[in-house]
Amino acid sequence: MYLSPPDIGELEESYVLNALRSGWVAPVGPDLDAFEDEMADRVGAAHAVAVTSGTAALHLALLALGVGPGQVVVVPTLTFVATANAAVYAGAEPVFVDCEASTGNIDVALMADLLARLRAEGRKVGAVLPVDMFGACADYATLLPVCEVLGVPVVEDAAEALGATHAGQPAGSFGHAAVLSFNGNKIMTTSGGGMVVTSDAALADRCRYLSTQARQPVRHYEHAEVGYNYRLSNLLAALGRAQLRRLDEMTARRRLLRDRYTKVFASAPGVRLLAADDAGSNCWLTTIVVDPRVAGWHAGEMATHLATQDVETRPVWKPMHLQPVYAGSRGAITGAAERLFAHGLTLPSGSALTDRHIDRVFDAIHTFLEDRR
Known part of the structure; x- marks a missing residue:
């Protein structure tokens, strides 16, 4: 997916x-x-x-x-x-x-x-x-x-x-x-x-x-x-x-998917959704941020598990100041973007995903979380 x-x-x-x-x-x-x-x-x-x-x-x-x-x-x-x-x-x-x-x-x-x-x-x-x-x-x-x-x-x-x-x-x-x-x-x-x-x-x-x-x-x-x-x-x-x-129909479906992610990860210690409280978001891509010290696992571990189930994920954007093409560029950097890149994971969010596809995604997530518990 x-x-x-x-x-x-x-x-x-x-x-x-x-x-x-x-x-x-x-x-x-x-x-x-x-x-x-x-x-x-x-x-x-x-x-x-x-x-x-x-x-x-x-x-x-x-x-x-x-x-x-x-x-x-x-x-x-x-x-x-x-x-x-x-x-x-x-x-x-x-x-x-x-x-x-x-x-x-x-x-x-x-x-x-x-x-x-x-x-x-x-x-x-x-x-x-x-x-x-x-x-x-x-x-x-x-x-x-x-x-x-x-x-x-x-x-x-x-x-x-x-x-x-x-x-x-x-x-x-x-x-x-x-x-x-x-x-x-x-x-x-x-x-x-x-x-x-x-x-x-x-x-x-x-x-x-x-x-x-x-x-x-x-x-x-x-x-x-x-x-x-x-x-x-x-x-x-x-x-x-x-x-x-x-557009409104497609946005609504993404929001339903976002709500489902919210419920699943609410019981997962050390995991939060990026911009979780923004009611105006179009929910284009749902992104989780994992604190491995609390969760007991890294975002990359979930990505690896989901890949075995043919579920695509993606890290958060690699910050521009870390990109080779912009090495040495000036910036006001606190480390916040670097931490999101290290600990963030973007999950399937498309409105074209069928109910069967979505169930497969969540089954894979549940399996991963249960194994880590």
């Missing part, structure tokens, strides 16, 4: 088939336009630009904000590498911030201290890129005022959090712009794809322009600057429209 397999059915088939029969198969067409409008409406933004990946969306959002060489971008160390890479694509230097132990999200107090130090050094901070970890939003109620006072733009990396909320506000609606991902393992998918969502019309126009090879609006091909081939295809947008119609 995979962690988060695509949840695709007859509705998706009908949307894609209709798009195929319409002849609109290029990165332009009515489904693409509709997908952008529907997604913008879903997250409460005025504009959306659909692109080939969440990484492309991050890159474009930073470029549209003017991020470039000589600047730094503040990035959580606990994230997928795309967040940091996007800063490098723009020519900036990523500077890493550690996380809260309870949620895995960026430590806002630590971030505020870092921003103050960077400002005192005369460094130009192009943006802060908070990540909504495993479907739970960062603490934007605290983070956004800090950045606003310092005049630092915020780009929300909501790649993992579509359908989640923070203080009643949807993921994808925070900061100057937000980025969504529709990769095959996300809560909804377009196979591959992403989106920039924003209420800043000029920022959206800039992203759209750069995503189409920066082509000038004339009959011939005219280019005054370097652009990118980042636009999403109409066929994949059709798939996304169908998935969006089912």
